[in-house]
Every structure is written in structure tokens, then in C-alpha cells.
Amino acid sequence: MDKIKLCCFAYAGGSVAIFRDWKDYLDPRIELLPIEIAGRGKRMNEGLYKDMTAAIDDVSAIVKREIKDGPYALFGHSLGSRIVYRLAQRLAADPSVPLPQHLFFSGAGAPHIIRADKKQYALMDDAEFKQAVFHLGGTPREFFEHPELMDLFLPILKNDFRIAETAVTPEQIQPLDTDISVMLGREDDLSPEQVAGWEKHTRKTHKSYFFDGGHFFLHAAKPQMISLINTTLLGTRATPRTAYP
Incomplete structure (x- = not known):
């Protein structure tokens, strides 16, 4: 059986480093593929994306190269969820690319629901x-305690928030033919409508x-x-390489 590739995207300001120890918990039949976006980590010298479309142009090319020879799934947290959502739409529109086995949206409400009281970080x-x-x-x-770090980090973080806050109107919803799982923090500032709204984005299970x-x-x-x-991916509770703490 081919390994299932799990392509992962970090939150605003994050890099693939946040997934460094995921291999210790993932079943060996799942291959971890953290995707670095421009402006951080090994891609620190690359320019930041001008908008979400530019981000998806970039990451879709990377993901297509990685998934050409087997099943795959996508995971993203916060900004990463927004990228996964748009990426899944892009891949679904390409008949040469197989659909992902599953989509994991973490730390984000449904993309078409924008609360009136929601902070617009990019406008601050x-x-x-x-x-x-x-x-x-x-x-x-330490980023807040050392001005030189914050001066370097702030443009990246602010640009990430700007991209993450790109709205999807209800008219733009195109339900996906892929099962989705939504992972949320109990104390996160999300409304019930933002949580339930994900069901509109798939024709499969949610x-x-x-x-x-x-x-x-x-x-x-x-x-x-x-x-x-x-x-979710293997249909059985797998034994990780490292015992859970």
C-alpha cells in the first residue's frame, strides 16, 4: 500500500518547524510533507505574496509535484486552513490531479462567514x-522583547494576516467532493455559525x-x-513511533 502523504501548512508567521516532531506521532504509513510558504525558513529570501491567488499559484505547483505518485491529504491551521481551502479548490478544478483523500481545517471558522465584530489585524x-x-x-x-527580531518578523506576520483575512463570499462557495474534518479550540473566539458553516463547503462528510x-x-x-x-486516514487507531505523553 502506498503511503498517504500529508501536506501541512502553518499558521500566520509560522514555518514548517512547527511540524518538526509530528513524525513521532504519525503512523508510519503516513508521510509528513510540511509545505514552506515564501518569506520564512529556507525561503526567507523570497518575496512575500501580494495576495491569496499568488500564494495558491506557488503552493499548488509544489503540492502537485509531491502528490503525483500516491494518495494524499491536506492539513492547515489558521492561515494554513485558508490556504488549504483555496488550494483544494484549485486542485479540484484540475482534471489531471486526483482529489485529496481528506481535508483537515484547524483553528479557523468557515471562510464565507465574516463576523462584524471580528478584528481586522491587517488594518491595524x-x-x-x-x-x-x-x-x-x-x-x-522573544520577538516582542527584541526590537530587531520584531522589525524582521513584523512585515511577514502582517502580510500573512492580510492574506488570511481574504474573504470568500457565499456566492463563491463551491462545495468540494472530499470529506473534511474541522479541528477547533474550545476557548477560541469562533461563533457557532462559523463552526457549522463548514458543512456548506463539502458534498461529502463534515x-x-x-x-x-x-x-x-x-x-x-x-x-x-x-x-x-x-x-481518519487509516481507519484504525495507529500505534505511534513515540508514546503519547
């Missing part, structure tokens, strides 16, 4: 943005799962999340 001035991101969590404290924590629950809940991924 730098001081307000830094404060808002600090309270959101997820960004290492399930939501809640984990302890806020927006960045994926760090503390990593063993439970990856156990769910193993079970």
Missing part, C-alpha cells in the same frame, strides 16, 4: 497590531472536533490531534 497600525498579536498567543515572547485550549491549541493537543489524523 504597528503598535496596535503588536499588542493584538501578543494577546492572541502563539508568537514567541465533522467538527474540539480540543482544550484557545487559538493555538494545536501545540498542547498535538498527540490527540495526530491520533485523530491517524484514525
Whole structure:
């Protein structure tokens, strides 16, 4: 049996480094493929995307090369979920590409529901943005304590938020022919409508799962999340390489 490739996308400001130890929990029959987007990690010297379309142009070319010889699934957290959603739409429109076996949307509400009270991070001035991101969590404290790091990191983070906040109107919804799983933090600031709204984006099955924590629950809940991924992709609870803590 071919390994299932799991292409993963990080949250705003994140890099593939956040998936470094996922192999310790994934079943050996799942091949981890973290996808680095431009402007960070090994791609630090590449220009930032001007919009979501440019991001999908880039990552779709990468993913197509990786998935040409076997089954695959897509995972994304926060910004990564937005990328996975648009990427899945792009791949579904290409008859030469097989559909993903499953889509995992983590830390994000349905893309067509924009709450009136939702903070628009990309529109904030730098001081307000830094404060808002600090309270959101997820960004290492040292970035806020060392101005030289923040000066380097801020344009990347702000651009990521701008892309992530690209809206999808209800008229643009094109339900996918792929099962989806939505992973959410119980303390994250999402409305019931944002959670339930994902069902409009697939003709197949849609399930939501809640984990302890806020927006960045994926760090503390990593063993439970990856156990769910193993079970979903393989149909059985797999034994990880490293025992869950």
C-alpha cells in the first residue's frame, strides 16, 4: 500500500518547524510533507505574496509535484486552513490531479462567514497590531522583547494576516467532493455559525472536533490531534513511533 502523504501548512508567521516532531506521532504509513510558504525558513529570501491567488499559484505547483505518485491529504491551521481551502479548490478544478483523500481545517471558522465584530489585524497600525498579536498567543515572547527580531518578523506576520483575512463570499462557495474534518479550540473566539458553516463547503462528510485550549491549541493537543489524523486516514487507531505523553 502506498503511503498517504500529508501536506501541512502553518499558521500566520509560522514555518514548517512547527511540524518538526509530528513524525513521532504519525503512523508510519503516513508521510509528513510540511509545505514552506515564501518569506520564512529556507525561503526567507523570497518575496512575500501580494495576495491569496499568488500564494495558491506557488503552493499548488509544489503540492502537485509531491502528490503525483500516491494518495494524499491536506492539513492547515489558521492561515494554513485558508490556504488549504483555496488550494483544494484549485486542485479540484484540475482534471489531471486526483482529489485529496481528506481535508483537515484547524483553528479557523468557515471562510464565507465574516463576523462584524471580528478584528481586522491587517488594518491595524504597528503598535496596535503588536499588542493584538501578543494577546492572541502563539508568537514567541522573544520577538516582542527584541526590537530587531520584531522589525524582521513584523512585515511577514502582517502580510500573512492580510492574506488570511481574504474573504470568500457565499456566492463563491463551491462545495468540494472530499470529506473534511474541522479541528477547533474550545476557548477560541469562533461563533457557532462559523463552526457549522463548514458543512456548506463539502458534498461529502463534515465533522467538527474540539480540543482544550484557545487559538493555538494545536501545540498542547498535538498527540490527540495526530491520533485523530491517524484514525481518519487509516481507519484504525495507529500505534505511534513515540508514546503519547
